[in-house]
Amino acid sequence: MRPLLQFEQVSAGYDRAVILDDVSFTLEEGHSVALLGRNGVGKSTLIGTIMGATRLHRGAIQFAGAPLHTIAPHRRAAAGLGWVAQERWVFPSLSVRENLTVAARRGPWTLQRIHALFPRLQERSANMGNQLSGGEQQMLAIARALMLQPRLLLLDEPLEGLAPVIVEQLTEAIGTMSRTGDLSLLLVEQHAHQALAMTRHAIVMDRGRIVHDGSSAELLADRGRLEAMIGLG
């Protein structure tokens, strides 16, 4: 196994506030990890720390065998990180097809492969970004990130606020993505069951610290433990 992302005793936050407290974990190349925890425990801060959007107080982050924390935030996408933020960035006045191709790079994620993953986007190719439903925008935001050929894709609550039928389609697509093996995934989700079903590993956070790091299947089977750590809502 090859480590792709490693947090080494990372403390990080905003200005003087320390939110992440001595966080260490490893994400292997080609693996998928669910990042779980109650509201406000620091999940988005961890994602932001990978992208360089927070202040690193202590520790180091390695990505693909080299230090990541010394790379400027605007260069991290080119280094192989894809980020689908909660805000679902899409270009409103570009068509779906243009959204996908405007900044695309060559690599394993082709338009054809994207259309196989999200048939809905193929049907909506000529529609503008602002003519899409919330679920379609989420699909487009994920697809745009894939067209940049990331080695690691960060998904921040992709199922949030979406209709059950869309949640089902997205869950299936994310599960497919994570099984391809040529992409690593870090998935932040409030929907713990879905997140665990889509991933191989799970990390649970509480108040800025990692309180559990293990297999998703085992945690999914241990209802009592899951409930104690994050509640089941």
Ligand SMILES: Nc1ncnc2c1ncn2[C@@H]1O[C@H](COP(=O)(O)OP(=O)(O)OP(=O)(O)O)[C@@H](O)[C@H]1O
């Ligand atoms: N830009 C910011 N400036 C200062 N504090 C922040 C900022 N963003 C988040 N925080 C604080 O950091 C802590 C962790 O928030 P974070 O958003 O990382 O948690 P989360 O686990 O992702 O929660 P949620 O599921 O609600 O998004 C909270 O106390 C929050 O108030």
